[in-house]
Amino acid sequence: MRLEGTIFKAGEVPKRLFKIVFGTVRETRRKTYHDLTNGDFVALFEYLLQIPVEEDIVALEETELVEVSWEDEYLNILGKVYDLREIISQTSVDVERIVLDDFQFEETNFDEYLDQVEALLTLSAGELPDDKDDAVKLIESLEEDRLITKVNLVKKFVEKFPNEEIGAKMLIETAAKVYIVLGDKYISKALLKKVLFLFPDSPSYCLEAVKTLESIYKEEGNIMWRKYGKIAKLLEAKLRGDN
Amino acid sequence: METIEVSAGEEIFKAGEVGKYIYVIKSGKVKISVGLYDFFITAQEPVAFGLEVLLDKPYTETCRAVEETKLIKCEKQEFLDMYAKTEVGKNSLVEFVRRTARALGWI
Structure with a gap:
């Protein structure tokens, strides 16, 4: 059959198994969407497990589907599920040998982006005081309308006072504010990853980050959330062990 | 095809190994580990594990007997002829899917 639009509605338990002959079908699970194409099965997991689909499953363009049986497609189904298993191994963390590589940073030069943002906005925060307490006071006094300035001062603070754990706290708090107020995931992620790089011996701050x-x-639908979830558990x- | 006995704690196969056999549980209990997740199967509802062999691919799970366990050990073609289109075949596929979905955080 040829169709476009909704194939299964949210909450529906699929009673039939369809294979895509041509076209594109979008499934969404846990806020992550997957586009299926030729040879893929529609709502395979929900059909086999007899559970409701989370969100509407839709054909994004004119799509031809053919009804198939699990018996005839046994090896093809297994092959599709096997491919998904590879995601599990790619995002698994070796408990015994956890290293920084496990964090899979897209890039390590986080400062470049932050510097660019600062340059673009041409905001001058002035110099960071040499006294640690004065520096903290200055940073904490900045309101939400000077958030980018705050980001850069926090960045300068952790460079100037690398052994001060309050730097980790400020990185996390500022990252959260940037995320909530500006909705900038890139800056937030860069600040949080700095915590992992600069304060690896502070597990409670690392955990928070x-x-x-x-x-x-998770919110951006990136499978990397699983890796961070596992690292958080570790x-x-x-x-718990340290306590 | 043969029935084998494995003792408690014995490893049946390990993720990453290239194997030749699919196993159907006859009695006892087996722990199946996928990534950091553990699942248990018993003979109450007979299922097979090691389905990766059907695709000529390495195992993606590590399986270990929890207690004294009897297993039917079969080769790829034997499984396809004897079990694939039966309830055992279906349950095995469904459980493989369920473990995958759990490990992916989908259910």
């Missing part, structure tokens, strides 16, 4: 990264990735276990 990792949990926030998990939420951000850090939680480590913290």
